[in-house]
Amino acid sequence: MNYKIFSDERYNNNVIYIGGIFCTSEREHILLPLLQSVKENFNCEGEFKWTKISKRSIIAYKQWLNIFFDDPHVRFLIFKIDKNTLEWRNFENDSGYRNALISVYIQFLLSIFKTKSDNNIGWFISHDFGFFKKDTDIKSIEIKLNKVYKRSLPNRKRVIQLSKTIDSKKDNLIQLSDLLIGSLDYTLNQIEPESQPKNEFLTYFRNYYSLNLYTKNKLKKNCHLRLG
Structure with a gap:
């Protein structure tokens, strides 16, 4: 079985969020036409993002949330990195900023991998370009994790089948990840948007989010990062 990850990042002052939707390849082929049809039905061109x-687009954005929350087979995980902490500053000073981000992204991926007990799952990873300065960065993560898994589970297939950076304008699931990251940023930090449309969208998101028994398996938060 193959799973796919569609991830993005968000910067808010000294905080970095990395979040990603993950689902089976089969589910991807169900979700993408649904998301695109919403854009077409409401004549919304271009990229959806927070x-x-x-x-003009608020109803379409709400329908995207409906598609995510109403589908029991798609999940989302978010990491929060506080760059003000002494732990992060020491880690960045020792490793360099680029290597520190690579290490954080590896932990993000491992947290997603751990949600599945099947050792024969292959993962395909797409991340919005910009977080990684070079394609070689995400490829180095692919090589490193495949070597680690190969040593511990020599008979398993490659854990990462393919990793790549992609322009989020070309992928609706990365765009959906962006919306979820923005919504969680404002929700977890109890921020109220200044614009009325964003406020309306966030209220709609929070109505889903407040259903704790339901969302705890949909939106997985990991705000405590181990560095090093």
């Missing part, structure tokens, strides 16, 4: 929520 910073572009508007009065």
Whole structure:
């Protein structure tokens, strides 16, 4: 069985969020037409993202949330990195900023991998470009994790089948990840948006989020990072 990860990042002052949707390859082929049909039905062109929520598009954005929350086969995980902590500053000073981000992304992936007990799952990873300065960065993660898993489980297939960076404008599931990251950023930090459309969207998201018994398996939060 193959799973796919569609991840993005968000910067908020000295905090970095990394979040990603993950689902089977089969589920991807169900979700993408649903998301695209919403755009077409509401004549919404271009990229959906947190910073572009508007009065004109608010209903379409809400429908994207419906698609995510109403599907029991798709999950989302988010990491929060506070760059103000002494732990992060020491780690960045020792490793360099680029290597520190690579290490954090590896931990993000491992947390997703641990949600599945099947050792024969192959993962395909797509991340919005910008977080990694070079494609070689995400490829180095692929090589490193495959070597680690090969040593511990020599008979398993490659844990990461393929990793790549992609322009989020070309992938609706990365765009959906961006919306979830933005919504969780404002929700976890109890921030209220200044714009009315964003406020309306966030209220809609929080109505889902407040259903703790349901969302605890949909939105997995990991705000305590081990560094090093």
